[in-house]
Amino acid sequence: MSKEFKVSVRNLVEFIMRSGDIDSTFVGGGRALEGTRIHQKIQKNKGENYRAEVSLKYTFNYEDVILSVEGRADGIIEEDGMVIIDEIKSTTRDLEKIEENYNPLHMAQGKCYAYIYGRENNLEKIGVQLTYCNVETKEIKIIPEEFYLEELENFFYDLIDKYYVWIEFQKEWNEKRDLSIKNLDFPFSKYRKGQRELAVSVYKTIREGKNIFLQAPTGVGKTISTIFPTVKAMGEGLAYKIFYLTAKNITSSVALEGINIMSKKGLYLKTLSITSKEKICFKDKATCNGEQCEYAKGHYDRVNEAVLDLLNNESLMDKDIIQKYALKHRVCPFEFSLDVALWSDLVICDYNYVFDPRVYLKRFFDGKKEDYVFLIDEAHNLVDRGRDMFSASLSKEDFLKGKKITKDLDKKLYKKLDKVNSYFIELGKKFEGGENYILEEEPLAITSHLRILVEEMENWLKIKDKSDEYEHILKLYFDCLAFIRISELYDENFIVFCKRDDRSLLLTLFCLDPSKLLRESVKKGRAGVFFSATLSPMNYFMDLLGGDKEDFSFGIPSPFDNNNRKIIIAGNISTRYKNRDNSIGQIVEYIKTFIKSKKGNYLVFFPSYMYMEKVLEKFKESNEEVEILVQNSAMKDEERGAFLEKFVENPEKTMVAFSVLGGMFSEGIDLKGERLSGAVIVGVGLPQICFERDIIMKYFDKNNGRGYDYSYVYPGVNKVLQGAGRVIRTEEDRGAILLIDDRFASRAYQSIFPKEWGDNRVIYNRKDLDSILCDFW
Template sequence: MNDKNDIKISVRNLVEFVLRSGDLDTSFRSTSRAVEGTRAHQKVQKSKGENYEAEVMLRHSFKYRGFVFKIEGRADGIIKEAIGSNVKNDENLALGSHTSLICIDEIKSTMKSLEAIDENYNEVHWAQAKCYAYIYSLQNGLKNIDVQLTYFHLETEAVKNIKKNISFVELEEFFHNILDKYIVWANFTSKWSNIRNNTAKDLVFPFDNYRTGQRDLAILVYRTIRDKKKLFAQAPTGIGKTISTLFPTVKALGEGHTTKIFYLTAKTITRQVAEEAFIKMRQKGLKFKSLTLIAKDKICFKEESRCDPEYCEYAKGHFNRVNDALLDILNNEDEFSRNVIEKYSRKHNVCPFEFSLDLAIWADCVICDFNYVFDPRVYLRRFFEFNSNDYTFLIDEAHNLVDRSREMFSATLYKKPFLELKKIFKDKEPKIEKALDKINSYMLKIKKLCKEEHFYIQKEMPNDICYLLNSLMADSEEFLATKQGNEGHKELLELFFDCLAYVRISELYDDKYVTYIEKNNKDVKLKMFCLDPSYLLREAAKRGKSAVFFSATLSPIEYFKEILGGDMEDNSVLLPSPFDKRNLCIMIAGNISTRYKDRENSYNEVVDYIKASTTEKQGNYIVFFPSYKYMNEVYERFLEKYPGINLVIQANIMTEEEREEYLNKFHNNPKETLIGFAVMGGIFSEGVDLKGERLSGAVVVGVGLPKICLERNIIKNYFNEKNNMGFNYAYLYPGMNKVLQASGRVIRTEKDKGLVLLIDDRFTYKSYKRIFPKSWGYNIHVSSENQIRTLLMSFWRNRK
């Protein structure tokens, strides 16, 4: 349980928050230096003797001015006796007349001349080191201690040490002074927590009644959070899974079982549903601060999302103004939507994206994409530096996390960019050209491994490529930092981060990975491919204390529980549909094969079955296909055979406006029949909420199996070896998930009525039917147009 007067914060976050000032700079120089800084730390630490203890965790819990502060951090190094440097080319500056047997070492990397760095160079550097020194001195009864800043020059690798001997009294005074500056924020947190928790405890369910299954889900979610567990829940459309997960989590937070909610999803539409759920709860009296994180490229005010103080007026002096902006918005708003964030960002002239990241610290719920918690390259490190957080993760549409996580944990390189950049830099940047040439030659060498095949697969990671990539990155840094606008700069910058991603992912490589090489026209593809993301997802979930994975289509649940990192003791539940099963007419046309080899012979029959399904009731319908080619072939034939019917078809690439225009054609009370053509697994088969008369039925053509390809076959072979379920894991389960999602567009409320026609003989197989929802138990097999019409005539007559 967490008391409202408990303040938990890291040393670094505390110091940087209180003392920050100046410009926001995420230019290449700044970004690359952060990467190099890690290497610098490791290099300095390894150069020290046996008396040097690296990465020492320090924690301090204490009462101060009415609060219980819990402060923790990781000191770069603790030296257990007075030492001289053993690093070449070092320069030492000792300040103070006393020497301690204990020294706190804080390492900082720099490109600034070491001669220009003195004891007054950076207040924040000293502050961080002093905080560690205070905690260590307090816990070990020291009257004085050495505090050292170690500056490592990234280019020359020279080291400069600046050391001070500081008394415990002085450190305590400094530490309390830092806390005094933070008290205004602590007071806000305490006051707000009190208001929030009281309203959360008093909050009643924001609807008149619970739907069937809704209360059961809410109880399971609450218990999962209370017991710090994981839950996997299939919650069919209509249960109201968003409010059924958020409401009990808010109640649990009010009672101190969790401190922050992360509502994670893959789609914008589901984020909007979460926002609407909070609006509903606020209407019932809840005081709760929720933030929707918008991608940097979308929320940036500038034409190019480049945080360079020379380019962007919002970046220049950002840190001088951002704390005032935070106090302003926190005191006046509870919903941090995109519009609200933009309003306050313009008012205070701060970067809206960085402002929203700061707001996330103070928000009670952060609504964001999966990658902010799970992606090893971009997850929010400011929250997850230590795995001791009482956070709750609510993972909506969790079925999407399987393939998303595979990509998060994988990394790909292509030969072509290295060759093209090599030509650009020839005779201009010899170091970069040479590094690019070595990688291009490497890619040519591994291409030969494919021999007559178009691909080559190996279980081992090719370690030698990482050395070449690191060399290229090192040789590119100066050009990228100083020659923006030069030919090849943009392309090299993109390649730099591709290389960086590859090197970082290589650190995760284990027996759940393979490396494959693929010949792709004149190009070569090298990929470290994560086949089974379960372990990495399990580890990522430990960044919080509880997690709820839920979706309308999480079947078979044993598969999703395994692949999403569930443990034996984790709970799982399949909730029944809350709707009257008689309102959905499920038909199976098992006399047609839509397999790739049979598709050409199926087009005309599919056309007639679509027509038969849409004749008995004037309304709106969507037909879902396994591919664009199949869809276009049927569309052309339908248009020719039945020219009088209003049709709309999904394009391969559609803007937001075009998507909206497509959906707006589905009127609530249509005056004529409309048939939409769409692709299974596409933008209109998930997250689309066409209630009432906006959709009367769906025709699903095919079982949705992913196209046979190298990666799917690699997955199949891996799981065949592991559990003899390769085809199911690689093809069947992902395919049927698309079918269930597409079919789920039809019945959205208890008043909706509609049909689903499944066209494919495989829908009659036991292996496919066992994935059907229980509400589909009354499916009817049809084998002719007349049978479909007769059945639907009776269905629609009885549903009036």
């Protein structure tokens, strides 16, 4: 049976007909926001003979495949026995300068919709009109044309003929891929304890089209146990494309390694790792237009050939491979990678490419639901990342600076900036002696001013030269645009607040609970697999990551022998903020006792840099024979790598690395075997008490009575579990963990710990610590 291939009208037209340069010369992103409203307004005012947003689909046999071309026409008009397809486009261009061939892609889309509709309804002739609306003047210009169905058929099949080389590639590749998947066995000789159950649960979730939340300890092999069953599901037609989503670059390399292992066992899978524009760009600054970048100039004339060349020769496509082919064909590596994603089976990328409303991949997620599977690694990170992605802020100081820039340059823009600045002045009067103020009203007052300002900034940015002043207005423009976009998501899960400091006022649209928006994003696919070593407590993470009663949850106990790991709690020390200065001497003594029992490498985690520095200063007074490493707050990738390289097996003398809990060394690093002997965790990891955390606490107190736990305790425990998870990475590892804080010994904290931590020992003096560790080692 022939397999069905799908393409949207928009992707078909753009992929085949695009040409020329990439041009990111400022044209205004506000048009997208205003364009939606213009579409809706035009559609609403067209009368009863007008049908808006009409879905169209044409499925047909072509050569040796079944092809489905689908999309949604802006409008269909039926009057006086004539049918007209309406294609609406918003523009800032003077309408007098827009002629019939202003943008051939616009008419091409309309003609495709006209052919599909005309064929379905046996029409001999059908009209297509392009309705252009100027977003500033709101004037409308209509460019009408009429076509015989035969003309449209010739045009449509000419596009399909050119597109067939891609269908042919996809067909042949899919056959090769699916056969390799069918013959693929689990890539290791045996499953680790719990690994098979994990893989089966992932496959079942995809088959049933649901979501699953998985907690599996480090060392189980979560990456391979989620990718393998998902690839198997793809081979059975259950998954159209796989998105492996990460919070950090290091995690993406783990996923690539997993695919590489399966490739060596015979798997054929087009796998792409997307690197951000800033990190993959060949230029010092990503300025994407033909005048300033040779790779942007003529990009669209060469990119399809580049994509085909890459796909015919490579399967694992990371940053280096993408740059190699981008150089060969002189195309922009970032835009090139996004086109490669269209033909990739598995796409590894940051969370924001799926979830962030400002930058998500519209080519995949703006249409109807598809059989995508989302594998969400280190899912515990998505709670705070979700809040960040769904929040936005504006600073009064930025508008004040904008006023100074434009005062003598553009009176009109100056007045619009002054209007927003005046809003902030009125806002400042509402403070009653405090630093923070919660707005009771919705963010409508400010967004109405921002919409007007955005239009004015667009006009100014189009005609001004690049300069420091230009860059400030450009940044302010995008900040305003982001605020407007987030304001459209506003509901009971948001709050608007203002913070005041010595310099300025900061207005923030803050997402208290990201669960609804995360759930809506995952619903654009077939299934979501949320996995981490630390989804504890499970109910908390399911709640905030958008789980519901239909979803699955699954936890795997540690496969490692508990005799290889010792957890000790120092129950006689308080690291609460008020007690920290008094605790320094005791903590130093506990660290000294902990590391003297065995020569090796140790990590010590602190809740803050300040606390770490105070303990470090005291520690240095009497430990000259110990090598000391210290994490700083602004380490670059190469410095991070150099830090980790210091953890050598069987060191000549003991090394102690002072680090921060929740930082770059408390998760996502593998120090196997003798590279790490133990970890000390100082404090329970509570996020710093602050205004934002307090309003989250009040929100959840009102909603479920667990505000303090949701805002402070559970995020803190998660950081502790992550830090402790650095110690045991394989079945051969042995290591000790020392938790310093009396709260760890309480029933409340003990109830949150993983089951395998049930054998922890609570001590109240260093003598007991020394005795336990001597016996252990």
